Amino acid sequence: MTNRGNLLDERLAESIAVVSAIKNDLPLLVRIANHIAHCLENGGTLYFCGNGGSAADAQHIAAEFVGRFLRERRPLAAIALPCNSALITALGNDYSHDEIFSRQVEALTRDADCVIGISTSGTSRNILRALEAARSLGASTIGFTGLAGDPLAALSDLCFRSHSTSTPKIQEAHIVAWHLVCELVDEFIGRSDDPRP
Numbered sequence: 001m002t003n004r005g006n007l008l009d010e011r012l013a014e015s016i017a018v019v020s021a022i023k024n025d026l027p028l029l030v031r032i033a034n035h036i037a038h039c040l041e042n043g044g045t046l047y048f049c050g051n052g053g054s055a056a057d058a059q060h061i062a063a064e065f066v067g068r069f070l071r072e073r074r075p076l077a078a079i080a081l082p083c084n085s086a087l088i089t090a091l092g093n094d095y096s097h098d099e100i101f102s103r104q105v106e107a108l109t110r111d112a113d114c115v116i117g118i119s120t121s122g123t124s125r126n127i128l129r130a131l132e133a134a135r136s137l138g139a140s141t142i143g144f145t146g147l148a149g150d151p152l153a154a155l156s157d158l159c160f161r162s163h164s165t166s167t168p169k170i171q172e173a174h175i176v177a178w179h180l181v182c183e184l185v186d187e188f189i190g191r192s193d194d195p196r197p
Helices: 003-041 053-066 085-094 102-108 125-136 150-154 167-193
Strands: 046-050 078-080 114-118 140-145 158-161
Touching: 003 046, 003 114, 003 140, 003 158, 003 167, 046 053, 046 102, 046 125, 053 078, 053 114, 053 167, 085 102, 102 125, 114 125, 125 140, 125 150, 140 150, 140 167, 150 158
Parallel strands: 046 078, 046 114, 114 140, 140 158
Antiparallel strands: none
């Protein structure tokens, strides 16, 4: 095998190990799914925030809730805060990049809602500020981060940590974990939507 082939084989083995380690977190993912379902069933909205690849994950997962994941059910209230480029650039310009999510949280969030911060490092200031704002308003908070994501974890009522310190591997584990959560939420919400006795 070529050196490049060896590199890819190593990276694939790393990915498999990090994703396989999610088995240890399945009880946590059930708790996260239960919390999200409870929030939605009580009229709350999910607000997702992240930077870069995590911003894309925020949009991806919000879409799974508003649309559907694997089964038909009512649309669920979820908003990705990185999406409004005019708002993001205005807040970054007029205040600072640290405020681009917290200002939105302050404007939109109430105590029935849940603010979800996705940060591979767990140290992104704008994500931390968003969760701080959510907590000050009485909203619940969920974090998705990496192995060393202590600042974000401390501000999260529930926090999933990928078993890696490598940004790409953390992101790979995040999307697998989120898909598991989405399927569970579909199950929980689907049961409450089912008109059969």
